[in-house]
Amino acid sequence: MTDQPYEPLRPKKGPLGELFAPVAGFGVTFSSMFRPTVTEQYPRTKTPPQRRYHGRHQLNRYADGLEKCIGCELCAWACPADAIYVEGADNADLPDGGHLSPGERYGRVYQINYLRCIFCGLCIEACPTRALTMTNDYELAGPDRAGMIYEKTDLLAPLAEGMLAAPHPMAEGTTDTEYYRGEVTAPTGAQVAWVGEHRPDDPTLDGARRVVEGDAPPPTPRRHRLRGSATKAAVATLEASTGGHVGDGSAAAAGPAPDGGRA
Numbered sequence: 001m002t003d004q005p006y007e008p009l010r011p012k013k014g015p016l017g018e019l020f021a022p023v024a025g026f027g028v029t030f031s032s033m034f035r036p037t038v039t040e041q042y043p044r045t046k047t048p049p050q051r052r053y054h055g056r057h058q059l060n061r062y063a064d065g066l067e068k069c070i071g072c073e074l075c076a077w078a079c080p081a082d083a084i085y086v087e088g089a090d091n092a093d094l095p096d097g098g099h100l101s102p103g104e105r106y107g108r109v110y111q112i113n114y115l116r117c118i119f120c121g122l123c124i125e126a127c128p129t130r131a132l133t134m135t136n137d138y139e140l141a142g143p144d145r146a147g148m149i150y151e152k153t154d155l156l157a158p159l160a161e162g163m164l165a166a167p168h169p170m171a172e173g174t175t176d177t178e179y180y181r182g183e184v185t186a187p188t189g190a191q192v193a194w195v196g197e198h199r200p201d202d203p204t205l206d207g208a209r210r211v212v213e214g215d216a217p218p219p220t221p222r223r224h225r226l227r228g229s230a231t232k233a234a235v236a237t238l239e240a241s242t243g244g245h246v247g248d249g250s251a252a253a254a255g256p257a258p259d260g261g262r263a
């Protein structure tokens with residue numbers, strides 16, 4: 001090796017540059033002072049994420065109210081973070097021919113641990129029935145560790161107007177194939193009659209009856225929205241820890257989630 005003196009590649013500053021070098025960093029500060037403020041006023045103002053944002057999961061339903069999940073566990077096996085727990089069961093074990101999902105099996109237990117989930121979306125790619133999708137809901141704060149494990153009741157899509165709450169028989173003359181193909185678009189008269197006989201007080205009966213009689217349009221599946229109640233709980237916790245300087249509670253004005261939310 002030759003013993004050559006070090007020569008920096010960057011050109012040397014002139015006398016003026018050398019003079020202002022110690023305060024050059026303040027240039028960034030001064031230029032920032034004249035830029036518009038970008039502070040997010042969350043949770044008072046909620047910014048909708050992009051349409052393809054991967055947020056909280058949802059377990060979807062068919063138009064007659066049956067669940068799409070068949071308890072196959074493929075989502076749990078695909079999950080790199082081991083965040084999903086599924087237990088399947090047989091529809092044949094439900095009383096009087098009722099079904100929770102089309103076909104043989106349904107998801108009896110379904111949990112997602114949001115302390116583990118990294119929102120990669122591999123689970124929804126693995127799902128063979130499109131039962132599992134991800135919504136835009138990013139408000140996933142919880143009061144404790146147990147509260148971050150979402151159960152099936154938290155993840156199931158809310159029943160849309162005109163859907164019939166499960167369990168009830170599959171649409172007459174269909175197999176799970178017709179369901180997968182999207183050929184079941186509304187509850188049928190036989191399903192309404194079955195629920196009327198087994199659960200006459202079911203609050204979804206009237207809406208489903210109107211659909212069957214042609215007095216209401218077929219149901220349109222609904223999605224979970226940003227959860228006002230969860231936001232309220234998170235704000236209350238933050239307010240307690242910061243002396244009341246977070247938000248004004250107006251997030252509650254968004255109202256509870258269609259499924260009753262999860263505080």
Ligand code: SF4
Pocket residue numbers: 078079080081082083084112116117118119120121122123124
């Ligand atoms: S989004 Fe990824 S990490 Fe989260 S449950 Fe699905 S597969 Fe697991």
Ligand code: SF4
Pocket residue numbers: 068069070071072073074075076086107126127128129130131132
């Ligand atoms: S969500 Fe889909 S992949 Fe997961 S158990 Fe249900 S049907 Fe199977």
